[in-house]
Amino acid sequence: MTKKLFLLPGDGIGPEAMAEVEKIIAWMNSALAAGFETETGLVGGSAYDAHGAAISDDDMARAMAADAVLFGAVGGPKWDGVAYEVRPEAGLLRLRKDMQLFANLRPAICYPALAASSSLKPEVVEGLDILIVRELTGGVYFGEPKEIIDLGNGQKRGIDTQVYDTFEIERISGVAFELARTRGNKVCSMEKHNVMKSGVLWKEVVAAYHKANYADVELTHMLADAGGMQLVRWPKQFDVIVTDNLFGDMLSDVAAMLTGSLGMLPSASLGAPDAISGKRKALYEPVHGSAPDIAGKGIANPIAMIASFAMCLRYSFNMVGEADMLDRAIANTLDKGLRTGDIMSDGCTQVGTSQMGDAVLAEFQALAG
Ligand code: IPM
Ligand code: MG
Secondary structure, eight states: OOOOEEEESSTHHHHHHHHHHHHHHHHHHHHHOEEEEEEEEETTHHHHHHHHSSSSSHHHHHHHSSEEEEEEOOGGGGTTTSGGGHHHOOOOOOOOHHHOOOEEEEEOOGGGGGGGGGSSOOHTTOOOOOEEEEESSSGGEEEEEEEEEOOSSSSSSEEOOOOHHHHHHHHHHHHHHHHTTTTTTTEEEEHHHHHHHHHHHHHHHHHHHHHHHHOOOTEEEEEEEHHHHHHHOOOOOEEEEEEEEHHHHHHHHHHHTTOOOOGGGEEEEEEEEETTOOOOOEEESSSSOOOOGGGTOOOOOOOHHHHEEEEHHHHOOOOHHHHHHHHHHHHHHHHHHHHHHOOOTTTEEEEEEHHHHHHHHHHHHHHHH
């Protein structure tokens, strides 16, 4: 059976990182008869330059028809002045919304070889393995009204709306509880019920849904600000964290940096399983951005993009063995002392994007070939 992958490398370092994944796909097709079919489209600033939109309707349709989308990164100073509706980020937000990718999985794993690159003490981050489950299609990112209005007295008012319905909270907490059962069996839900009505409802719904369906999983609740503090104080207390779109955006950046570099972390954005085929729409992307300052220099870290492809193997194609081997290949490459500039430390060998990609592929070939 063919597996349709739609590649959206995007802007900045996105295309360089994606090129390393394409090498892995090509090898899996020729050596493992994996049957991946790839098509490539434009998103972000590069789509704006070509079509005047952050993603064209045609590429949007191809994303909807694919088994999985691999996404690089969007944005850069070149597009700072473009209209809000067509800014690079609008392409990513449209993909999330139109594909209904409500569940964003952001694992923060500290590779042993990198414990020293974290800004925290090695004993705080060594062996860290947490998973942030971020709600991705609701909350203040998409709530209406969302506008700037003129008050007519020389003042303007900017409005965003934080809004959550019961079903949205239930389905994202269901994903978190299910995943917790496959790992440490603990979920911590984060909101701000002390100041926000949406937080009061979030906490109530998570607690009721837990009681009715997942009483075997350990559930705790934390205010999101305290959660941020606990993440940098003692992150290993957490297993799975479930939180809303905006808190998840911030907390996942904090969690990412615990591991040494934003250049290491993958993510998966999943929709609900289709009623008939059981398949989920899915998009996989590194947590890092387009890093315009280093784009085109061949020095970007491709590991987050490669690890995102490993998540794609795991969640979209149930290729768990291959996913495990690819993750192991990344760890082995780091164990051998290879580092891109962002994770470089004393005594290691600094390499560029394609050397890092080649080294991971070679380790993967040794494990899977
Ligand atoms: C992320 C990013 C996006 C977000 C931006 C690029 C719109 O920060 O995926 O975390 O805010 O969700
Ligand atoms: Mg973010």
